[in-house]
Amino acid sequence: MAQSSPLILRLAAFSINAANRAGKIIRDVWSQGELGIVDKGKNDLQTEADRSAQRCIIASLSRQFPNITIIGEEGSTNCEVPSDWLVTESDESLLQLNCPKELLSVSEKEVVVWVDPLDGTSEYTQGLLEHVTVLVGIAVGSKAVGGIIHQPYYGHASGAESLGRTLWGIKGIGVGGFTPILPPANQRIIATTRSHSNPLAEQAIEALKADKVLAVGGAGHKVMLLMEGKAHAYVFARGTTKRWDTCAPEAVLEAMGGRLTDMRGGQYEYDQNTIHENTGGVLATAKGEDHAWYIQNIPENVREALK
Numbered sequence: 685m686a687q688s689s690p691l692i693l694r695l696a697a698f699s700i701n702a703a704n705r706a707g708k709i710i711r712d713v714w715s716q717g718e719l720g721i722v723d724k725g726k727n728d729l730q731t732e733a734d735r736s737a738q739r740c741i742i743a744s745l746s747r748q749f750p751n752i753t754i755i756g757e758e759g760s761t762n763c764e765v766p767s768d769w770l771v772t773e774s775d776e777s778l779l780q781l782n783c784p785k786e787l788l789s790v791s792e793k794e795v796v797v798w799v800d801p802l803d804g805t806s807e808y809t810q811g812l813l814e815h816v817t818v819l820v821g822i823a824v825g826s827k828a829v830g831g832i833i834h835q836p837y838y839g840h841a842s843g844a845e846s847l848g849r850t851l852w853g854i855k856g857i858g859v860g861g862f863t864p865i866l867p868p869a870n871q872r873i874i875a876t877t878r879s880h881s882n883p884l885a886e887q888a889i890e891a892l893k894a895d896k897v898l899a900v901g902g903a904g905h906k907v908m909l910l911m912e913g914k915a916h917a918y919v920f921a922r923g924t925t926k927r928w929d930t931c932a933p934e935a936v937l938e939a940m941g942g943r944l945t946d947m948r949g950g951q952y953e954y955d956q957n958t959i960h961e962n963t964g965g966v967l968a969t970a971k972g973e974d975h976a977w978y979i980q981n982i983p984e985n986v987r988e989a990l991k
């Protein structure tokens with residue numbers, strides 16, 4: 685790895701390969717057919733794929749970057765992993781990018797990496813494989829600055845021979861791995877949960893009078909819909925996502941001009957001492973300038989409930 689590249693670029697370049705490796709583990713667990721499902725709470729599933737993908741990512745990242753803080757959804761994990769899960773190479777194409785001045789001299793101690801090894805677990809267990817993503821979010825101080833979103837089953841529905849793709853974004857640099865498309869003007873398409881709704885979350889969606897509501901799984905997947913012009917906003921008026929669900933999606937979306945905040949427009953903090961729950965819900969827009977409209981049109985009782 686080019687040691688001369690700034691840490692943020694080396695970390696993003698390495699995380700792309702780590703997320704790709706985790707995606708292969710997710711496909712392998714699925715095709716072997718033993719999902720090993722555990723319910724961690726209420727409708728809060730974990731499978732062997734979540735556990736193994738997290739071990740792969742954390743073991744690989746912590747060997748390469750021993751002084752960064754890594755927080756993964758599936759708790760502290762045993763870092764002894766099969767040798768073929770250990771990633772050692774990076775996606776070299778990122779190392780040549782121009783790093784913005786404010787990120788040039790970031791040190792490992794300032795970095796927190798938020799890992800969601802498998803986002804969309806509920807959908808994964810039901811075979812809705814295109815809703816699944818692997819999320820690696822990079823925070824400096826309290827800000828989400830970089831994100832990797834790997835979609836292990838991209839191409840599955842169209843019968844593609846080789847599955848998977850990896851999207852990345854770094855604030856101040858831009859995005860890669862896909863072609864950003866703005867959603868159609870004069871329409872309002874809203875993406876929301878398909879497996880974790882409640883009456884308040886439904887009330888928020890109804891109040892926004894969408895032309896179309898897409899109820900799909902995964903925070904990573906919904907933000908991808910915004911980035912590819914398939915939805916204008918992602919609205920989830922419930923405090924049950926966590927920082928690892930939003931760190932990578934926020935960074936990638938904002939690197940291309942979108943926004944992701946709580947339902948009142950407040951930015952989440954991603955430093956190592958922050959709480960994990962996104963208690964204020966999730967509001968993301970493909971065009972950041974639309975954000976204020978959504979905040980204004982979300983009923984006051986919904987915004988109050990999510991303080």
Ligand SMILES: Nc1ncnc2c1ncn2[C@@H]1O[C@H](COP(=O)(O)O)[C@@H](O)[C@H]1OP(=O)(O)O
Nearest residue numbers: 728802803804805877879880901902903924925
């Ligand atoms: N009530 C909940 N319990 C557990 N996880 C949740 C809950 N609500 C949201 N999440 C997490 O946020 C993601 C986005 O929510 P949704 O898919 O409902 O829109 C889910 O895929 C899940 O992440 P994960 O699958 O990584 O556990």
Ligand SMILES: [Mg+2]
Nearest residue numbers: 728729757805
């Ligand atoms: Mg989970």
Ligand SMILES: [Mg+2]
Nearest residue numbers: 800803804929
């Ligand atoms: Mg998740």
Ligand SMILES: [Mg+2]
Nearest residue numbers: 757800802803
């Ligand atoms: Mg997860």
